[in-house]
Amino acid sequence: MSNRMQTLQQQRAKHALDRVKEAEQKYQGENRNTFVACAENAPASILINGLGQAAATLRAQAKGNREDPHRTVYDAVEGWLCRDDEAAPYASQKDLLAAIAAGDRDSYLHAQAEALAYLEWLKKFAVAFMKESQ
DSSP: OOSOOOOHHHHHHHHHHHHHHHHHHHOOHHHHHHHHHHHHHHHHHHHHHOHHHHHHHHHHHTTTOTTSHHHHHHHHHHHHHTSSSTTSTTTTOSOHHHHHHHSOHHHHHHHHHHHHHHHHHHHHHHHHHHOOOO
């Protein structure tokens, strides 16, 4: 790979594609459909309820099961927003919900906008690679 920099949009796409490819290997049947539905619904949930509520709901729906598709979507968003990168809204934080609760308004609005931009990629890739034709 070259040393040339990727745009933020390309970085979002790569991260989302990697998470979808992992989910594609991990899930079959109903869990696969649940992952796709979560990815499709997450942006609307953020727009309606806000990032904090949407993230908390995904985590709650997983019921403590780290293998649950809801948790996988949550982990993808957390991984993007809390990555070790100065451009990340909650750079190097370990827990998205804790970062949201402790952060300021500007960080929250930045994180929410970034989550929506990221989830557009996650949603498109989930549909492209994992949605079964009806």
